[in-house]
Every structure is written in C-alpha cells, then in structure tokens.
Amino acid sequence: MELAILIGVVVVALIFDYTNGFHDAANAIATSVSTRALTPQIALLMAAVMNFLGAHLGTQVAQTVGKGIIDTPAGVHGLIVVSAGLVGAITWNMITWYYGLPSSSSHALIGGLVGAAIASAGVDAVKWVGVFEKVVIPMILSPLVGFLLAGAIMVAIYWIFRRANPGKANRGFRYAQTASAAAMALGHGLQDAQKTMGVIFLALFTTGYVKADDPIPQWVILAAAGAISLGTYAGGWRIMRTLGRRIIHLDPPQGFAAETAASTVLYGAAIGLGAPISTTHTITSAIMGVGATKRLSAVRWGVAGNIVTAWIFTIPAAALVAAVTYYILSWILE
Numbered sequence: 001m002e003l004a005i006l007i008g009v010v011v012v013a014l015i016f017d018y019t020n021g022f023h024d025a026a027n028a029i030a031t032s033v034s035t036r037a038l039t040p041q042i043a044l045l046m047a048a049v050m051n052f053l054g055a056h057l058g059t060q061v062a063q064t065v066g067k068g069i070i071d072t073p074a075g076v077h078g079l080i081v082v083s084a085g086l087v088g089a090i091t092w093n094m095i096t097w098y099y100g101l102p103s104s105s106s107h108a109l110i111g112g113l114v115g116a117a118i119a120s121a122g123v124d125a126v127k128w129v130g131v132f133e134k135v136v137i138p139m140i141l142s143p144l145v146g147f148l149l150a151g152a153i154m155v156a157i158y159w160i161f162r163r164a165n166p167g168k169a170n171r172g173f174r175y176a177q178t179a180s181a182a183a184m185a186l187g188h189g190l191q192d193a194q195k196t197m198g199v200i201f202l203a204l205f206t207t208g209y210v211k212a213d214d215p216i217p218q219w220v221i222l223a224a225a226g227a228i229s230l231g232t233y234a235g236g237w238r239i240m241r242t243l244g245r246r247i248i249h250l251d252p253p254q255g256f257a258a259e260t261a262a263s264t265v266l267y268g269a270a271i272g273l274g275a276p277i278s279t280t281h282t283i284t285s286a287i288m289g290v291g292a293t294k295r296l297s298a299v300r301w302g303v304a305g306n307i308v309t310a311w312i313f314t315i316p317a318a319a320l321v322a323a324v325t326y327y328i329l330s331w332i333l334e
Contacts, residue, residue, distance in 0.1 A: 002076050002207060005333065009083045009203045014227040016086050017196035019093045020105040021051060021231025024188060024279055029181055031255035031287065037177035046178075047185040048233040054189025055225030059216045060274030061191060065198025066205070067212060068130035069110060070117035078206030080329045081116045082199060088112030088322025092314060103311060104278035108318040109195055110135050115319025119326040138275040142265055143285035150261035150289030157253050158293070173252035180259035187266030188279045189228065195276055196224040250287070254294075258286040281311065 029043035038046070072078035089105065089112040096103040110131070117125040161169050200220045204210045210217065250258070262283040269277040 002079070005076055005079045005083075006203060006207050006209075009079050009086070010200055010223075012083055012086045012090075013196050013199045013203070014223055016090050016093075016105075016109070016199070017193065017224050017227035018231035018234075019090055019097075020192050020196070021048075021228040022234045023093045023097050023105055024192060024232070029185070031250055031258055031283075032177045032181040034250050035174065035177065035252045035255045037174040037252055037255065038181060043181065044233050046182060047188070048229040050182050050185035051189035051193065051232050052225045052229040054186040054191075055193035055197075055228065056221060057186070057190045058271055059194060059197065059221070061194035061270050061276045062197035062201060062216050064130070064134050064274045065109070065113075065195050065276055066201035066216075067198075068134055069127055070113050070202075071121075071125050071127065072117070072202060072206045073120065074206055074208070076333060077120070077330075079203055080326060080333060081120045082113070082203045082206065084116035084119070084322045084326035084329055085109070085112035085114075086199065087325040088115055088318040088320070091321045092318040095317075096314075103314050104280045105192060106195055106276050106278045106280075107135070107139065107311070107314045109199070110276065111315035111318030112322040113199075114315070115322035116326045118319070119323035134273070134275050138269055138273065138277045139281070142269060142277040143281045146262055146265050146282040146285040147289035147292075149264060150258050150286035151293050153257040153261055154254060154290040154293040157257055161253070170252045173256045176256050177252055177259065180256045180263065183263040184259045184266075184279075184283065185232075187263040187270070188232075189225065190270045191266050191277065191279055193224045193228045194270070196227065197221060198276075200224070250290070254287075254290040257290045258283065261289065262286040278311075 029038065029040075029047050032038040033040050033043050070081070072081050086109075089108040092103065092108040092111070093105055114126050114131065197216050197220050200223075201210060201216055204217075204220075205212060262279070265282050265286075266277065266279060269275045
C-alpha cells in the first residue's frame with residue numbers, strides 16, 4: 001500500500017508542476033507578447049524549452065524545499081502530509097488562475113506543506129528558522145529588488161538612448177526581448193521546477209528510498225522539467241493579460257528592462273541562496289518598477305493592489321486547504 005501511495009504522491013506532485021507551468025507561463029512571456037516582440041505560440045514554445053533547460057541548472061532550491069521547510073514522519077503518514085500540501089497548492093493555483101491573479105505557485109506550495117505539517121504534528125513540525133530565512137525574507141526582498149533594479153535599468157536605457165530614433169530603438173529592443181524573455185523562462189525553470197523536485201525527494205525520503213544527504217535522482221529532475229515545460233506550453237492566458245496589459249501598457253524597452261531585472265533576481269536567489277522565491281512576485285514588481293520611472297500614474301495601482309492582496313493570502317489559504325485535506329486523507333488511509 002505504501003508504494004501505491006508513493007506513486008500517487010509523485011503523480012500529484014507532477015500535476016502540481018504542470019499547473020505551476022500553466023499558471024506561471026505568463027511570467028516569462030507576457031511582456032514579450034504584449035509588446036509584440038514575439039507571437040504567442042513562438043513565445044510559449046521558447047518558454048517551454050527554456051523551462052526544461054533551466055530545470056537542469058542546479059538543485060539548491062530543491063534541497064531547500066525537500067529538507068529545509070518541514071519535518072515529515074516516516075511511511076504512509078509522511079506521504080499523507082506531502083500529498084495534502086500539494087492539494088493545498090494546486091487548489092490555490094486553480095482559484096487564482098480562474099480569477100486571472102498572478103499569485104505565487106511557490107508560496108502556495110510552501111503554505112501547503114506548512115499547513116499539512118502543522119495539522120499532522122503541530123507547529124514543531126515546521127522548521128521555522130528555514131522558513132524565515134529561505135522563504136519570508138526572500139519573499140519580502142525579491143519584489144523590492146526587482147522593482148528597484150528594473151527601475152534602474154529603465155533609467156539607464158532612457159539615458160543611453162535619449163537621442164536615438166524611437167522607431168529604430170523600439171525595433172532593436174523587440175529583438176533584445178527575445179533574449180531577455182528566454183533568460184526569464186530559463187530562470188523560471190531554474191526556480192519552479194526545482195520546487196517539485198524537492199517535494200518528490202521529500203516523499204522518497206519519508207519512505208526510505210533516499211537518504212537525507214543523497215542528491216536529487218536524475219529521473220526526478222527529468223520528470224519535473226518535463227511536467228513544467230508541458231504546463232508552460234499549455235499557457236496561462238488569463239494571467240498573461242493581467243501582467244501584459246492591465247498593470248501597465250508596456251513598450252519594448254520597458255519589457256526588456258523588466259525581464260532583465262526579474263531574471264537577474266531569479267538567478268541570484270536560486271544559485272546564490274538556494275531560496276525558493278516567486279517568479280510571479282519578481283516579474284510583477286519589475287513591471288511596476290519600469291512603469292514608475294515614466295510616471296507613477298502609469299501604473300494601475302488598483303490592479304497592483306488586488307495582486308498584492310492575493311500574495312498576502314496565498315500562504316495561509318493554501319495552508320488551510322492543506323490542513324483540511326490532511327484530516328480527510330488521514331481518515332481515509334489510516
């Protein structure tokens with residue numbers, strides 16, 4: 001029975017990975033599509049390929065998620081905790097996708113795992129130091145850094161190209177956005193595919209198939225990379241509209257600046273800190289940053305406020321769903 005449940009948890013984890021790609025496809029390509037630097041289908045295909053490649057660039061984030069967030073009991077009980085956390089994350093992903101809100105799949109997953117762990121064994125089951133250092137601090141800093149860095153890049157672009165012909169400059173930046181969008185998609189794969197790898201590793205660890213100091217198995221890396229790439233190719237058009245148009249009407253230089261800033265933050269957090277930051281938070285704040293350099297009224301702060309509200313509720317909402325799911329699964333399976 002334990003093996004059957006483990007297989008089920010792996011399948012659910014890959015479903016989450018797929019919804020992550022589906023939900024967050026807009027993060028990598030909304031700016032490029034909205035400025036017409038890329039067509040939607042070409043942008044989606046490029047993002048899917050870069051997501052797959054990005055998933056192979058490291059496992060620091062996977063190690064954090066798999067070993068640094070919660071303690072899980074062994075056996076079937078541990079699998080119930082992991083699966084309940086995944087259900088909480090998937091549920092929140094689908095709710096925010098339906099309403100077109102670019103919330104964080106990463107924080108939904110963290111919230112789900114924390115909620116299930118607390119329901120299982122109380123607050124002591126959560127590694128609060130790890131959550132604070134690897135989740136809370138990066139959650140606060142990454143949007144701020146994205147906002148400020150994007151603004152700085154935009155100011156630099158305005159100054160460097162202040163005498164350039166606007167038409168020629170826009171055409172040039174449309175080409176440049178191909179590279180910046182690819183970098184953003186690579187960073188998305190580097191960050192988000194690893195979170196699913198970490199969850200699968202956690203499930204394997206609770207059942208004794210891996211040890212705490214083992215590397216992430218190669219089949220886990222390939223499966224997570226493939227699932228998020230397929231989800232990305234399926235697209236997330238509702239959220240793409242929010243990021244690409246409703247926050248601010250972007251031009252190619254602004255799109256390039258936002259993508260460059262966001263991808264820089266993603267790489268730094270993943271490779272330098274092993275921190276599972278939100279690609280959604282990062283690109284959204286970067287878009288706001290480039291808009292604010294033009295004039296504060298260029299950013300539709302009401303829409304931005306709705307997005308921030310979704311951010312605030314993501315972790316507790318996913319945690320609540322995960323806790324309820326844990327009690328239901330425990331009643332059924334134990």
